[in-house]
Amino acid sequence: MNRTDRLLAIMLELRTCDFCRAEDLAEKFETCKRTIYRDMQALSESGVPLMAVPGKGYSLMEGYFLPPVHLKPEEAMTLLLGSGYIEQNLDREFQQHARTAQEKLEAVLPASQQEEVIRFKETVRFLPGTFFPKAQAYTDYENKLISLRVAIMEKRAVSFGYRKKIEHNHLQSGRRTVHPYGLVNISGIWYLLAYCLLRKDIRHFRLERMDELRCEAETFEKPDGFELQKYIPDQDRPLSIHVVFDTSVQDRVLESRYFYLHTHKVKADGLHVTLRVRQVEEVFHWLLSWGSKVKVIEPESLADRIREEAAAMLGIRQKR
Template identity: 25%
Template structure:
């Protein structure tokens, strides 16, 4: 069998996997994924149909497997099996506790369809991989909170939550969740808050009660990153001059706090931010490297930093 037919066999098998994993698959998306022409995808789909696979749909509208049709378990390559082991280790350390048990049962199903040799491979290698986490996991008040949030997003139904704020105040909110994200060791919801009529972030471990309503979303939303970047629009420009030797420690956090420009000068690196957190978030972050930074603007940030430092000094006298 020559190289051309081997590539086609691999591609046709991969297309079948795509059909098993998605409700509808478009020829244009498959062509882009496998870097071939749309016409080639049409021929590959015809090959599957000739092999007796009941494919519903046609060119231009997308393809799917006939409802109820079952296929034998997919066989995994050795490289894919090794990637599962690594992913499982990562999930054990970093997954949200409400999702961990579901991932564990999913992995048990994956293991059940592995070849005997691959099961031995897992047994031999899984104790040789570990992930070291230096921060402790947060504990949630509720069980299955993240699945509830994800279900509401999928079904486009509003959530009602009882939420404990950073200053220990309890409030009840009705929200329309856009998405969830993990950052700085915490899970967050990005959502439209009907009380504030604006987008807000809610830390998942501060949710005391949650239930999914039957009220549909009042509007359509884009991707989660669109809202994380845009915020509520009340941003202030901040300019800092930072010592070059500290820059390596700010790689991830500077993006989080709104970095929009970075210019290297003779005296250091000039960083420009747009931030909404001038009262607390930004100055508290700045304290962590304030001895290596000079505030160029605004003056209000200098005053706020002085007030914070005075409060710290007074507290520890």
């Protein structure tokens, strides 16, 4: 054990005991009393308020450490669950922090609470929210997350190529330079909230559509009063789509928690749903996946496209 680790360990030992004798500390840390005396001198010179009582040993002055926080089992479990979620959804650095935080929290809980927490942990499990078919894809995604987190903390601009869906599901690529304000996780998928220098406004960028991410030398300051936790985006999904689902699938539709679902109402003829989108391509394939169980009411142009796509699919099958 090096000296720095030993000094910290001595402080923790003093915290748990009223008094500690030099010979007991020397035996515990496998050193000599003279070394312990020097350690105590170093702690005192660094500002640690020590008391030395002849015949009793050393003690910390009352109040140097804050009193222990007494957590109810439910409160401890909440913190452990939160660290479990972080472990599955953030990058490898925070995954390690989450694991060590769990270990430290579990270690300081009273034995009775530890048993209760262990039982409760067996009833809840978090799984990663995003599927990656290749290990390299996950590594690339994680590296983007790390780079963006650093850029946000250092208030540095970033640039990247961005693939964006446009008319008839074609992809449009272009390079963007942005001021990153924060990261937002929606259903396991990470988005960057940033001020786009091209659009002159705040935009949202999905990490999986970014290529060749680079941190720039340029720095920036967030607008006065901007708080990520309170930020509510302007309505950037102006197009409204009205569809009706068959009653046989209405529960499945609602259980999907589909991102673009805006309103829903159960009526005699089925589940009426309003979707809010920027462009119909965002929901086109999702609607197709429901087959004959969904009917597009408006816009009529979307209903026509779905009929054309269904006819094309039928034509492919008939050719076989």
